[in-house]
Amino acid sequence: MKNITLSADEKLIEAARARAQAENTTLNEKFRRWLEDYVRREQQAAEALAVMRELSGKLRVGRKLSRDEMNER
Numbered sequence: 001m002k003n004i005t006l007s008a009d010e011k012l013i014e015a016a017r018a019r020a021q022a023e024n025t026t027l028n029e030k031f032r033r034w035l036e037d038y039v040r041r042e043q044q045a046a047e048a049l050a051v052m053r054e055l056s057g058k059l060r061v062g063r064k065l066s067r068d069e070m071n072e073r
Contacts, residue, residue: 006031 013027020027 016030017027020030023030
């Protein structure tokens with residue numbers, strides 16, 4: 001694991017540490033989870049875009065459904 005240095009307002013850091021402690025974790029662990037989610041969202045967006053490109057022109061939309069038809073289960 002690689003260490004990095006971040007800068008932020010001291011009061012903000014202390015508040016974040018207090019919240020993490022209240023959640024029985026550490027600020028480092030919260031940051032690691034955030035970083036994983038941040039990267040994952042980018043990957044998911046790229047995958048979704050690839051699927052949309054692949055389906056582009058292959059789907060045909062039929063007639064417009066009525067309100068009752070859309071609400072049928």
